[in-house]
Amino acid sequence: MTDLLTVSDLHKDFGGVRAVDGVSFTVRAGETLGLVGESGCGKSTTARLVTRLLEPTSGSVRFDGHEISRYPERKLRPLRRDLQIVFQDPIASLNPRHTAGTILAAPFRIQGVRPPGGLRAAVAELMARVGLNPEHYNRYPHEFSGGQRQRLGIARALALRPKLVVCDEPVSALDASVQAQVVNLLADLRDEYGLSYLFVAHDMAVVRHLSDRVAVMYLGRIVELADRDTLYAAPRHPYTRALLSAVPVPDPALRGRRERVLLRGDPPAAGEAAVGCRFRGRCPRYRDDLDDTQRERCATEDPQLSSDPSGAVACHFPGH
Amino acid sequence: MPVETTPPADPLLSVRDLRVQFPTDDGLVRAVDGLSFDVAPGEIVGVVGESGSGKSVTGQAILGLLRRTRARVTGEIRFDGRDLVTAPEAELRRLRGAELAMVFQDPLSALHPYYTVGSQVSEAYRVHNRVSKRAARERAVQMLDRVGIPEPHRRYGAYPHEFSGGMRQRVMIAMALVCTPRLLIADEPTTALDVTVQAQILELLGDLRDEFGSAVLLVTHDLGVVAETCDSVVVMYAGQCVEQAGVEDLFARPQAPYTWGLLGSMPRVDRDRRDRLAPIGGQPPSLLAIPPGCAFEPRCGYHEEVPESRCVDERPALVHDGQGRAVRCHLTAGQRLTLRPVAP
Ligand SMILES: Nc1ncnc2c1ncn2[C@@H]1O[C@H](COP(=O)(O)OP(=O)(O)OP(=O)(O)O)[C@@H](O)[C@H]1O
Ligand SMILES: Nc1ncnc2c1ncn2[C@@H]1O[C@H](COP(=O)(O)OP(=O)(O)OP(=O)(O)O)[C@@H](O)[C@H]1O
Ligand code: SF4
Ligand code: SF4
Ligand SMILES: [Mg+2]
Ligand SMILES: [Mg+2]
Numbered sequence: 001m002t003d004l005l006t007v008s009d010l011h012k013d014f015g016g017v018r019a020v021d022g023v024s025f026t027v028r029a030g031e032t033l034g035l036v037g038e039s040g041c042g043k044s045t046t047a048r049l050v051t052r053l054l055e056p057t058s059g060s061v062r063f064d065g066h067e068i069s070r071y072p073e074r075k076l077r078p079l080r081r082d083l084q085i086v087f088q089d090p091i092a093s094l095n096p097r098h099t100a101g102t103i104l105a106a107p108f109r110i111q112g113v114r115p116p117g118g119l120r121a122a123v124a125e126l127m128a129r130v131g132l133n134p135e136h137y138n139r140y141p142h143e144f145s146g147g148q149r150q151r152l153g154i155a156r157a158l159a160l161r162p163k164l165v166v167c168d169e170p171v172s173a174l175d176a177s178v179q180a181q182v183v184n185l186l187a188d189l190r191d192e193y194g195l196s197y198l199f200v201a202h203d204m205a206v207v208r209h210l211s212d213r214v215a216v217m218y219l220g221r222i223v224e225l226a227d228r229d230t231l232y233a234a235p236r237h238p239y240t241r242a243l244l245s246a247v248p249v250p251d252p253a254l255r256g257r258r259e260r261v262l263l264r265g266d267p268p269a270a271g272e273a274a275v276g277c278r279f280r281g282r283c284p285r286y287r288d289d290l291d292d293t294q295r296e297r298c299a300t301e302d303p304q305l306s307s308d309p310s311g312a313v314a315c316h317f318p319g320h
Numbered sequence: 321m322p323v324e325t326t327p328p329a330d331p332l333l334s335v336r337d338l339r340v341q342f343p344t345d346d347g348l349v350r351a352v353d354g355l356s357f358d359v360a361p362g363e364i365v366g367v368v369g370e371s372g373s374g375k376s377v378t379g380q381a382i383l384g385l386l387r388r389t390r391a392r393v394t395g396e397i398r399f400d401g402r403d404l405v406t407a408p409e410a411e412l413r414r415l416r417g418a419e420l421a422m423v424f425q426d427p428l429s430a431l432h433p434y435y436t437v438g439s440q441v442s443e444a445y446r447v448h449n450r451v452s453k454r455a456a457r458e459r460a461v462q463m464l465d466r467v468g469i470p471e472p473h474r475r476y477g478a479y480p481h482e483f484s485g486g487m488r489q490r491v492m493i494a495m496a497l498v499c500t501p502r503l504l505i506a507d508e509p510t511t512a513l514d515v516t517v518q519a520q521i522l523e524l525l526g527d528l529r530d531e532f533g534s535a536v537l538l539v540t541h542d543l544g545v546v547a548e549t550c551d552s553v554v555v556m557y558a559g560q561c562v563e564q565a566g567v568e569d570l571f572a573r574p575q576a577p578y579t580w581g582l583l584g585s586m587p588r589v590d591r592d593r594r595d596r597l598a599p600i601g602g603q604p605p606s607l608l609a610i611p612p613g614c615a616f617e618p619r620c621g622y623h624e625e626v627p628e629s630r631c632v633d634e635r636p637a638l639v640h641d642g643q644g645r646a647v648r649c650h651l652t653a654g655q656r657l658t659l660r661p662v663a664p
Contacts, residue, residue, distance in 0.1 A: 010504070014338030029382040038514040145603050146371075175370040175541065180585035202514070209597065232589065246519040248544030250565045250583070254509040255548055263516045264522070266484040 003062075004029045004164055004196050005050060010059035010069075012045050012223060017270050019045040023059075024305065027164065031195040032190065032227070034211030036243070038267040041217040043200045047168040050198065051085045052076055064163060081111050084157035089150035094141040100127065100152055101137040107159040107228030110162035122159075130155040130185060149184065158189060166198045171206060185208060204247045208232055216240045219278045220270055226311025236311070236318040238285040276300050277316070285317060287307035326409075331398075332535050333356035333503055338395035340377050340386065340559075347608045350441070351377040353615075356638055357646075360502065364536040366546035366567070368582075368603055369556030375539045376574035378556075380641045381405075382537075383422055383474075384412040399503065409598055421496035423489070425508035430492060434657045437491045438464065438476030444496045459627040461626040463494040467524060486517035493524065500532045507539040522549050543586065547571055552644065555579050558605055558615035561638055564646040575647040575656050584661060614650065622659055626650040 003107040005027040014019040027033045034045055035154035048054040050061055052068055059277070061069040063083055068076060088092040089282045094103055104123045108115060124134035134143075141149055150170060157165050171179040187210060188196060203205050207214060208228060215225040216237065224237040235241045242261040249258065263282045276299040280286050286298050297316050305314040340352040343387060352374040367375050380386050381393050384404060392595065398460040398570055399420070404412065414475045424430045432440060442460035445451070451459070457476070464472035467490040480488055489509060506525065512517035530537055538550060546553050546567065553570045555563040565578040574580055579602035587593075602619040605611055613632045617623050623631035630650050638648040651659065 038516065050405060052458060087440060147603065176543075176582055176586045177370060177600035179601065180587075181601070183587070183597055184599060204515075205587040205589045208589060210638035228593075242516055244589065247514040247589050248515075248518070248522075248542060248548045250543040250547045250571065250586060251548045252571050254590065260519070264520075266486045266517055267514055310342055 002029050002282070003027070004031075005198070006060075006062040007046075007064075008060045010046070010049055010061065011057045012042075012049055013057045018220050019270050020049060020056075021270075023090055023217075023220070023222055025215055025222060025225060027198055028192055030164070030196055031213065031263050032199055032211045034207035034214040035198060035200045035217060036207050036214060037203060038202065038243075039318075040269055042220045042244075042270065043202075043217060044168050046217070047085065047166045047198065047200050050300075051083055051166050053085070072146050072305070078111075081107075081160045082163040083166075084160075084162040084170065085166045086150075086157045086166070086170045088172050090146070090153045091141060093153055094149060094156075096141055099138045099140055100144070102134070103152060104120065104155055104159060107156060111160060113160060126155045126159055129189075130158075131181070145178075147174055147182060150174060150182050154182070154185065156241065157197075161193055162195070164196045164198065166200070168200045169263060170199075170204070170221060172201060172203065179206070181218030186210065204232075204244060216243065219268065221278070221314065222305055222312075223314045224311065225305070226313075230310055236313045237315050238283050238319075239279050241319065242282075242284065275302070277303050279315075285315075290317060321429045321629050330360070332363075332400060333359040334396070334398040334539075334603065335378075335382070335604065336396040337396070338378065338381060338391070338397060340374070340381050341392045343390055343392070348560055349607045350610055351391075353607075353610060354561065355556070355561050356556045357561050358644075359535050361502065361535060362529065362533045362535055364550045364553060365524070366550035366553040367490075367537060367539045367543060367556060368543060368546055368553060370541060371598050372604060373556040374559040375556060376507050379422065379507050379539055380536065382505060383420055384409075385418060385430060414448075417444060417501070418499050418503045421499070421501040421504050423496050423504065423506040425511050427519055431488060433480055433583055436477045436479055436510065437483065437488075438478075441491065441495050441498055444495045447498050454618040459498065460494070463498050464491070466528075467494045467497075468520070469492070469494075486513055488518065489517075489521055490524070491514065493521070494529070497528055497532060497534065503535045503537065505537045505539070508541070509538070510545065511540070511542075518545070525549065543571075555582070559607065560615060560648060561620045561646065562616065562648045564638075564644070566644060569645060574660065575645075576616075576649050577620050577622045579649070580661055581619070586590075589639075614648075624649060625655055625659065 001025045008024045012022045023046055037043055049056050056069050060067060066079060101123055104126055105119050108119055117273055125132045132151050134149060171182050174182060183206060199210050211228050214228055214231045215222045218239050220288055224240045242263045245259060245261045261284050265282050282296050286295060294317060303314045303316050305312050321461045331455050334578050336356050338352050338355040341353060342349040355378060369375055386393055393405055420486055438460050442456035442465055445459050446456045461472045461476055469475050469490055510521050525536060541548060550567050552566050554561050562578050574583060584598040585600055587597055600619055605615055611617055613634055614636055636648045636650045640646045
């Protein structure tokens with residue numbers, strides 16, 4: 001598989017706050033890479049950097065052969081055809097004064113694309129494809145339900161058959177029954193059009209459902225990246241383990257029988273540079289399993305993401 | 321309207337045919353539409369249902385918070401023998417805080433920004449207990465310690481904005497439990513929190529129930545949270561209870577087609593991955609025009625199993641089996657047994 005998106009040592013500072021602090025990953029053609037982590041760890045900032053809605057402080061973003069990290073908008077515009085984003089909050093990302101038809105025609109207009117059967121037919125087809133009634137062409141966003149609005153956002157992103165769609169929590173605001181409809185839609189569209197997704201979410205179950213590989217972020221860094229099945233079956237970073245064990249499981253028979261790694265404290269907010277491992281303060285392994293020499297290493301040396309055949313992990317003493 | 325059969329004996333809270341209607345410019349919003357369920361003393365009851373199904377409004381009605389609004393509240397809310405729907409305001413005020421307490425989703429909006437967290441907890445205690453300021457302060461520090469605020473003596477004087485979301489939620493819980501209420505209504509207390517913090521708060525709620533014996537009505541939309549925390553569950557759809565059961569029963573032997581749909585639509589980390597999820601098609605009905613028959617009928621894949629289009633014409637009654645289990649569906653018990661989808 002070829003790499004469609006390659007991100008290297010990406011940084012974004014807001015004032016002194018290091019929201020993204022040295023992130024590297026690739027998304028291969030046809031692949032879905034999941035990106036998970038707790039609130040404030042830098043997922044949305046990463047999503048906005050790779051779609052160049054934000055300019056990175058430093059680092060490189062290579063998309064489809066172009067180094068786009070410093071591209072001006074003029075040079076980005078033609079690439080936007082192939083690089084799209086879907087947001088969590090469909091109502092905030094859709095112009096309330098535009099009808100569904102106008103919203104979905106915009107990508108064609110902006111890119112100067114004339115669909116063979118005419119714009120109106122292309123929009124109607126698009127609506128049908130994402131499960132919206134084409135007769136609702138003249139409806140405004142507020143006249144659709146939450147799930148329908150999210151379909152509208154997806155349709156807009158897919159209008160020109162992009163290569164990569166960055167999905168920033170596209171189903172987080174939806175109820176379970178509707179969420180499943182939209183998740184299935186995303187999977188179908190991917191299979192049909194050969195799309196690649198960078199799929200950002202905090203719901204570990206949804207990410208597992210859609211992703212081929214999964215990256216786990218903590219405080220502006222990727223701390224583990226592995227194949228889906230490997231990551232969920234045998235997480236190696238202490239944070240990944242804690243995160244997975246905290247997911248509530250809808251099976252009362254397992255209550256009290258699952259191994260729980262309870263983290264103390266809250267996820268810290270992104271901040272200044274720190275010495276040593278940034279997870280140290282909450283790390284159960286540091287707290288319970290390490291001797292003083294090992295702890296010393298965690299306290300002084302910032303663990304880097306290092307790869308081996310089973311994935312990549314940023315911890316001095318990972319599990320196996 | 322079919323008559324509902326009798327529930328089990330001696331509940332702490334007994335809600336019967338509760339209706340809450342909001343007159344609006346578009347018409348009458350039937351937010352709660354004939355809701356019935358019970359909470360036993362010391363029991364943690366989960367209330368689940370999709371957005372707009374009436375979970376929060378139910379909590380507000382129990383606490384009497386809708387009284388000075390345009391909402392019309394009818395039916396019965398029996399708490400320890402008293403009917404809260406008709407109780408005088410003075411009595412409700414006395415009960416609120418002392419015997420009935422509430423924790424909301426967003427603790428920042430419920431905590432006063434200009435008072436220290438400690439003084440808010442001790443004030444909550446002094447409203448219902450004739451004690452000195454010093455005694456109340458001691459009690460507050462004790463509660464802050466109990467809910468896991470580190471260095472409670474020092475943090476007593478901190479302001480809400482100095483706390484993280486998880487710590488604020490702990491303060492809210494301390495405030496709600498400081499008078500050891502008999503019923504705590506917790507409306508999505510962890511929805512705004514990260515899963516690792518959610519796990520801490522849910523564990524705390526369980527521990528506190530064991531320690532103080534408070535019953536908890538835990539409103540959530542997360543069936544995982546219910547499975548890990550609750551003793552029994554009320555499943556709501558369009559303002560009605562469609563199923564109530566003990567937690568193990570509900571997950572092992574769900575009876576209502578809506579519950580089947582909810583359970584089937586969830587991706588789960590504890591099961592093998594499937595290629596496709598099984599969503600419930602369509603959307604919940606508008607509360608301005610709830611179908612006259614079964615509210616779930618337009619989305620239900622089983623209505624053809626019921627003869628004479630009863631699902632369309634006749635609202636099913638909530639039928640109790642006398643063992644704490646209740647279902648609202650026209651399917652017969654035998655049909656439900658054979659039609660229930662097997663878990664993947
Ligand atoms: N425009 C901005 N100005 C200042 N700080 C920002 C800005 N955008 C994000 N941040 C900060 O950067 C950090 C990362 O934020 P980001 O939105 O990327 O997190 P996230 O992982 O998407 O979180 P969530 O799960 O809550 O969406 C946070 O500490 C946030 O407060
Ligand atoms: N003051 C009000 N006036 C009119 N309608 C209202 C009012 N309060 C609530 N509603 C409506 O009542 C219905 C039930 O609302 P409620 O807040 O109880 O839902 P919920 O189950 O708590 O949903 P969520 O999961 O989104 O919190 C909704 O359709 C809501 O719009
Ligand atoms: S490097 Fe040390 S502190 Fe950091 S995650 Fe690994 S064991 Fe924990
Ligand atoms: S009463 Fe009919 S429509 Fe309603 S849930 Fe039962 S089978 Fe489905
Ligand atoms: Mg985000
Ligand atoms: Mg609510």
